[in-house]
Amino acid sequence: MPAAIHPMLATLVDDPFSNPEWIFETKWDGFRSVCFIRNGRARFVSRNQLEMTSQYPELADVTKHIDAKEAILDGEIVALDQDGMPRFQLLQPRVGRKGGIEALRGKGHIVYYVFDLIYLDGYDLTACALVERKAALERILRPSNFIKFSDHVEGNGKEFFKQIEKFKLEGMLAKRAGSPYVQKRKSKQSNDRKSSSPATLNLAELVHTLAHWLSDSIAIVSCITLHMLVVVSIRSRSRRSTNSCSRSRLSAVLSWLRQRPMSRFNG
Secondary structure (H helix, E strand, O other), X not given: OOOOOOOOOOOOOOOOOOOOOEEEEEXXXXXXXXXXXXXXEEEXXXXXXXXXXXXXXXXXXXXXXXXXXXXXXXXXXXXXXXXXXXXHHHOHHHOXXXXXXXHHOEOEEEEEEEEEEEEEOOEEOOOOOHHHHXXXXXXXXXXXXXXXXXXXXXXXXXXXXXXXXXXXXXXXXXXXXXXXXXXXXXXXXXXXXXXXOHHHOOHHHHHHHHHHOXXXXXXXXXXXXXXXXXXXXXXXXXXXXXXXXXXXXXXXXXXXXXXXXXXXXXX
């Protein structure tokens, strides 16, 4: 199992859109976190490779809700208020804190929203299509009050974005359904994009840059808060990768999943 994951990141875009080749997810207002499951324990690491596990004791039992011996999940740690709405400010007192975390329990309901599955019991799934990874994730995850599957809408991004605005959520993520998982450090495009801050570009430059770097995953931040476009990940332009997700590998994973016992999901 990989020791580190550098998650796909976001870039700025302009408007919500609809496209049958894309899926659309809620952009949660929390902290991005990769979860490593091994030997019955869960370890949470930030996008900048900082240890987060001790800051969220509420997530200690995550492994009991994942039907796998080893897995790597990608998701967002969110704090919900009494009305069930994400509140980033409820997470801030935990940042960098080495003690006194127990005193913060109850100040916001901590939930790990999982939206991707990177590795599963010996299988590297990064080269598989996003929708295939999400299907495998949904199969092994038993939702609870502290870990949930981050569902998506297929194709109709414009209508979904209206709902995002209606409920005053942070934004919407748009991801190409067939895209692989491209780690930040493995994509030249990711490094190049990181080097130019969207905040320093005028609108014309931004549109030109985004047109040049059309990505497999786009995050659109709600106009309520930013009136701008946002990005979440970048695909490698080369489609001739030797790390392609072969039909045999995918068939093996899905066949294996279907044969696994359902006992952990029956109670």
